[in-house]
Amino acid sequence: xxxxxxxxxxxxxxxxxxxxxxxxxxxxxxxxxxxxxxxxxxxxxxxxxxxxxxxxxxxxxxxxxxxxxxxxxxxxxxxxxxxxxxxxxxxxxxxxxxxxxxxxxxxxxxxxxxxxxxxxxxxxxxxxxxxxxxxxxxxxxxxxxxxxxxxxxxxxxxxxxxxxxxxxxxxxxxxxxxxxxxxxxxxxxxxxxxxxxxxxxxxxxxxxxxxxxxxxxxxxxxxxxxxxxxxxxxxxxxxxxxxxxxxxxxxxxxxxxxxxxxxxxxxxxxxxxxxxxxxxx
Amino acid sequence: xxxxxxxxxxxxxxxxxxxxxxxxxxxxxxxxxxxxxxxxxxxxxxxxxxxxxxxxxxxxxxxxxxxxxxxxxxxxxxxxxxxxxxxxxxxxxxxxxxxxxxxxxxxxxxxxxxxxxxxxxxxxxxxxxxxxxxxxxxxxxxxxxxxxxxxxxxxxxxxxxxxxxxxxxxxxxxxxxxxxxxxxxxxxxxxxxxxxxxxxxxxxxxxxxxxxxxxxxxxxxxxxxxxxxxxxxxxxxxxxxxxxxxxxxxxxxxxxxxxxxxx
Numbered sequence: 045x046x047x048x049x050x051x052x053x054x055x056x057x058x059x060x061x062x063x064x065x066x067x068x069x070x071x072x073x074x075x076x077x078x079x080x081x082x083x084x085x086x087x088x089x090x091x092x093x094x095x096x097x098x099x100x101x102x103x104x105x106x107x108x109x110x111x112x113x114x115x116x117x118x119x120x121x122x123x124x125x126x127x128x129x130x131x132x133x134x135x136x137x138x139x140x141x142x143x144x145x146x147x148x149x150x151x152x153x154x155x156x157x158x159x160x161x162x163x164x165x166x167x168x169x170x171x172x173x174x175x176x177x178x179x180x181x182x183x184x185x186x187x188x189x190x191x192x193x194x195x196x197x198x199x200x201x202x203x204x205x206x207x208x209x210x211x212x213x214x215x216x217x218x219x220x221x222x223x224x225x226x227x228x229x230x231x232x233x234x235x236x237x238x239x240x241x242x243x244x245x246x247x248x249x250x251x252x253x254x255x256x257x258x259x260x261x262x263x264x265x266x267x268x269x270x271x272x273x274x275x276x277x278x279x280x281x282x283x284x285x286x287x288x289x290x291x292x293x294x295x296x297x298x299x300x301x302x303x304x305x306x307x308x309x310x311x312x313x314x315x316x317x318x319x320x321x322x323x324x325x
Numbered sequence: 326x327x328x329x330x331x332x333x334x335x336x337x338x339x340x341x342x343x344x345x346x347x348x349x350x351x352x353x354x355x356x357x358x359x360x361x362x363x364x365x366x367x368x369x370x371x372x373x374x375x376x377x378x379x380x381x382x383x384x385x386x387x388x389x390x391x392x393x394x395x396x397x398x399x400x401x402x403x404x405x406x407x408x409x410x411x412x413x414x415x416x417x418x419x420x421x422x423x424x425x426x427x428x429x430x431x432x433x434x435x436x437x438x439x440x441x442x443x444x445x446x447x448x449x450x451x452x453x454x455x456x457x458x459x460x461x462x463x464x465x466x467x468x469x470x471x472x473x474x475x476x477x478x479x480x481x482x483x484x485x486x487x488x489x490x491x492x493x494x495x496x497x498x499x500x501x502x503x504x505x506x507x508x509x510x511x512x513x514x515x516x517x518x519x520x521x522x523x524x525x526x527x528x529x530x531x532x533x534x535x536x537x538x539x540x541x542x543x544x545x546x547x548x549x550x551x552x553x554x555x556x557x558x559x560x561x562x563x564x565x566x567x568x569x570x571x572x573x574x575x576x577x578x579x580x581x582x583x584x585x586x587x588x
Contacts, residue, residue, distance in 0.1 A: 108458065131461075135460065
């Protein structure tokens with residue numbers, strides 16, 4: 045076990061570094077040997093089909109799960125050896141945008157965004173009000189402070205989620221499926237927002253998605269997860285040129301190829317008729 | 326083997342409640358000095374209103390009816406002995422020592438505990454609890470502690486009011502059917518009621534409040550399995566709260582009885 049005061053020689057631009065990360069749920073291997081550098085000030089897209097470990101990887105990065113093997117380093121410090129105080133300090137340095145927005149339904153939009161400020165800062169209410177307006181303006185929703193989350197559309201909830209994630213001016217923002225379930229226009233708005241936050245505020249973004257249009261629009265670096273392993277990694281152009289048929293099938297959205305659509309278990313005939321072959325009468 | 330597994334599961338469950346209780350104690354008594362973080366005043370007031378003020382009508386109705394039932398039933402027996410004058414005392418003592426705390430606990434666990442479990446469970450399913458974690462906001466401090474403080478404050482208050490309403494129910498029966506005027510009923514009640522009866526009820530009310538909040542919040546925070554999981558947790562929350570409250574009541578009954586013997 046590497047202690048927190050031990051650091052690794054990560055490249056100066058790598059904000060997060062995963063080294064041989066493995067995660068199992070019971071006997072099921074979810075992630076096996078993930079090694080990846082996430083550069084500072086860039087958008088890194090982690091893509092892959094459902095059930096191949098994207099969300100588990102994200103949960104490891106935000107500290108909701110601990111890896112069974114391997115280490116994750118944030119600015120050279122091992123997350124696995126963090127104390128509760130170090131976790132709190134780390135959490136204040138990243139923001140998380142959930143797939144559903146995960147806004148607190150009992151609070152208004154403004155109160156949701158103000159929550160981290162009220163909890164972790166001693167700013168006056170008038171300053172907090174101003175920060176709420178600034179962050180809502182960034183996501184194009186100023187004037188919606190007094191609405192309840194239930195009164196917002198899916199896209200608006202995600203944008204409020206982004207405003208809440210960046211309210212503490214984090215270095216790093218994680219996005220879980222930011223464009224899933226949204227119409228093309230709202231998806232494009234969210235993509236623009238992620239790009240502009242990275243470019244204007246220098247925020248490092250890690251985006252988990254299987255929306256290929258969005259991924260190729262925003263990514264500086266991409267990694268594709270397949271059965272818990274990274275099978276392609278590089279710039280969008282490099283990934284597009286990758287000759288792995290699984291990558292090509294995935295990024296082109298082809299129904300036929302090495303990635304099986306059918307994940308049924310056991311023999312179909314046996315399931316239907318209780319035998320290997322139907323009896324010929 | 327199944328019995329052994331059940332006993333182990335029971336102790337594990339009680340251990341989880343104990344751990345949650347310790348965490349609450351830390352955030353109430355230690356963290357304000359260590360970390361300068363006090364429990365939310367606004368949230369506590371919100372829960373005082375939701376769990377306390379809004380519970381009063383149903384609680385008053387039930388205690389009024391039970392007070393009347395108790396008066397009729399005690400009168401039915403005491404009439405044979407010709408000591409109807411003991412009805413007010415019996416209703417008063419039973420109300421303050423046993424029926425009041427127990428029925429308040431049952432009503433509060435069904436009305437408030439179930440709602441807390443469903444609310445926290447839904448928050449867990451919709452990733453709101455995880456969102457709090459990622460915002461470095463401890464869910465126990467933010468969600469459980471204000472509910473616990475509110476419940477510990479409001480339970481004795483609503484229970485005392487409900488006890489009065491219960492005794493009022495008895496007084497109504499005494500006046501209408503037993504030939505005891507309200508003045509006489511009042512006099513007989515307070516002739517038999519002693520300070521100790523009130524203290525016993527208040528001590529119980531503190532523990533019942535803690536049990537209801539720990540069970541309902543633990544069940545809510547531990548929900549797995551989506552909407553169905555929330556439903557299951559809510560049922561478990563009410564059932565477990567009631568069973569634990571009644572079990573605790575038995576221990577209190579035995580404890581106070583034995584204590585009175587020693588005195």
